[in-house]
Structures are given as C-alpha cells and as structure tokens.
Amino acid sequence: MTKTTFAYVTYIRTTPERLWEALTTPDFIRQYWFGATAESDWKAGSPWTLKMADGSLADAGEILEAVPGSRLVIKWRNEWKPEFKAEGFALCTMEIEPVADVDVPAVKLSITHSIDRADSGFIGAVSSGWPRILSNLKSLLETGSIVLNPVKPKG
Amino acid sequence: MIALDMQVNACLLSTQSQTCMNDPDLLFKAIADPSRRKLLDVLHEHDGRTLAELCEHLAMARQSVTQHLGLLEAANLVTTQRRGREKLHFLNPVPLQDIYERWIRKFEEPRLRALHQLKRRLESHEP
Numbered sequence: 001m002t003k004t005t006f007a008y009v010t011y012i013r014t015t016p017e018r019l020w021e022a023l024t025t026p027d028f029i030r031q032y033w034f035g036a037t038a039e040s041d042w043k044a045g046s047p048w049t050l051k052m053a054d055g056s057l058a059d060a061g062e063i064l065e066a067v068p069g070s071r072l073v074i075k076w077r078n079e080w081k082p083e084f085k086a087e088g089f090a091l092c093t094m095e096i097e098p099v100a101d102v103d104v105p106a107v108k109l110s111i112t113h114s115i116d117r118a119d120s121g122f123i124g125a126v127s128s129g130w131p132r133i134l135s136n137l138k139s140l141l142e143t144g145s146i147v148l149n150p151v152k153p154k155g
Numbered sequence: 156m157i158a159l160d161m162q163v164n165a166c167l168l169s170t171q172s173q174t175c176m177n178d179p180d181l182l183f184k185a186i187a188d189p190s191r192r193k194l195l196d197v198l199h200e201h202d203g204r205t206l207a208e209l210c211e212h213l214a215m216a217r218q219s220v221t222q223h224l225g226l227l228e229a230a231n232l233v234t235t236q237r238r239g240r241e242k243l244h245f246l247n248p249v250p251l252q253d254i255y256e257r258w259i260r261k262f263e264e265p266r267l268r269a270l271h272q273l274k275r276r277l278e279s280h281e282p
Binding site for chain 2: 003009010011110131134135
C-alpha cells in the first residue's frame with residue numbers, strides 16, 4: 001500500500017448546478033466548513049486556497065480540473081502544520097452525478113482524497129473532518145440551515 | 156421485517172444503491188449485524204481493501220462476506236472504486252454522521268446546556 005485514500009459519498013436532494021455553486025462560492029462554503037472558506041476562480045490551472053475563520057492560511061494548491069456541475073479536482077497541500085506540509089500534495093476529487101429514477105431531484109456527491117504515501121497523517125486529519133462538513137452541506141442545501149454549529153460552552 | 160428484507164433485496168438486485176439513498180431503515184439494518192460492524196471496523200483500521208483482504212479478517216465464506224458488503228454498500232456505508240482488475244472497498248462514515256445528528260446530538264444538547272448553566276450558576280455563586 002503506497003497510497004492513503006478515503007472515498008466519501010453522500011446523496012443530496014438538490015441539482016448539480018446548486019451543488020456546484022455550493023462547492024465554489026466562498027460565502028456559502030463558510031457556512032458548512034465551520035467558518036473556514038476556499039477561494040479560487042475555479043478554473044483549471046488557477047490557484048486555490050483554504051483559509052481558516054481567522055483568515056490564516058490552512059491549505060493551498062491548484063485547480064487541476066473544473067467541469068461545472070460535474071467534476072472538480074484540486075491539488076491540495078497543508079500549509080499550517082509543518083509535518084503535514086512535508087507530506088506534499090494530496091489530490092482531492094469531487095464528483096457530482098445526478099441520481100436517476102427518483103421523485104425529487106437528487107445528486108450523488110463523491111469526494112476522494114488521496115496522497116502518494118502510506119499512513120498519511122494529513123489524510124487521516126482531513127478524513128475525520130469531511131463527514132461533518134458533508135452533513136452540514138447536505139442539511140444546508142436540503143433545509144436551508146445547518147444542524148452542526150460548533151459547540152463551544154463558555155466558562 | 157419481511158418487508159424490509161424484500162426492500163434490501165430489491166436494493167441489492169438493482170445494483171444501483173442510489174435507489175435506496177439515505178434510507179434510515181437500511182442503515183440501521185446494516186449496522187445491526189456483528190459481522191457487518193466488524194467489516195466497518197476493519198475498513199476503519201485500513202481503508203481501500205479488496206474482498207480477499209477483507210475475508211482474511213472474518214471467519215466466514217467469501218460469499219457471505221460479499222453479501223454483507225452488498226448490504227453495507229446499499230446503505231451507503233461502504234463505497235467502492237476500481238483499480239485495474241481489483242475492486243477496493245472504502246468506509247463511508249457520512250451516513251453515521253447523519254445518525255449522530257439525528258439520533259444522538261439532538262438529545263445530548265439540552266443536557267449539555269443544562270450542565271453548562273449549572274456550572275455558570277455555581278461558579279458565579281448565584282442562587
């Protein structure tokens with residue numbers, strides 16, 4: 001095994017166009033990414049960054065493929081933790097497919113994140129974050145609000 | 156139960172788990188079996204395994220493992236990818252997150268809030 005990969009899938013009752021917009025609009029991304037957001041002009045060859053809620057740089061890379069409503073491939077490297085940065089670039093592929101034979105329009109969103117090294121700490125870290133982000137994204141698109149607000153009891 | 160079994164079979168037969176997307180009955184049925192939970196644990200330990208690799212961890216016939224994987228796939232708990240001639244299985248924890256939000260977090264929050272208020276009251280010496 002020379003690769004670390006995870007592959008997550010969720011079904012969302014929305015259209016490919018709306019989902020694409022949700023994946024590429026910084027203000028919308030912020031709502032389901034726990035305050036962080038991604039910026040790019042979302043064209044192949046363009047730079048891509050992911051900034052934390054306080055504006056500091058978390059990850060950076062390049063858009064490798066961008067087919068609106070269908071496919072987004074990002075070359076993705078962590079910039080925040082030296083040991084993760086040292087692992088080099090990972091590849092994140094997001095695929096949108098319309099679901100056939102359902103009453104309400106729905107799409108299948110598949111996210112694959114992989115890196116060419118065994119037991120990657122970076123992939124381990126992002127893989128634990130994606131399910132919460134995807135759940136938020138699903139709720140936001142289906143109901144207009146998110147379920148998971150960060151719980152931060154004060155005191 | 157029979158109806159649910161038939162539904163599961165229909166999903167398995169359709170080979171397109173999409174027709175069964177987000178079905179909570181399928182999801183709970185999928186995690187109701189110890190062998191299937193074991194499969195999820197094995198995938199959690201190391202993702203992207205072939206059927207042969209998964210069989211090594213379970214004392215059961217290859218055909219049974221295939222059946223269990225089919226059910227997990229129908230419930231969207233396992234996703235697969237082709238790599239050449241091999242089919243790799245990945246754990247998809249997204250539906251589990253949905254269960255957490257729907258069935259755990261909702262009931263947990265009022266309790267956490269109550270504890271938080273108690274702590275504040277005690278620490279501020281309010282009556």
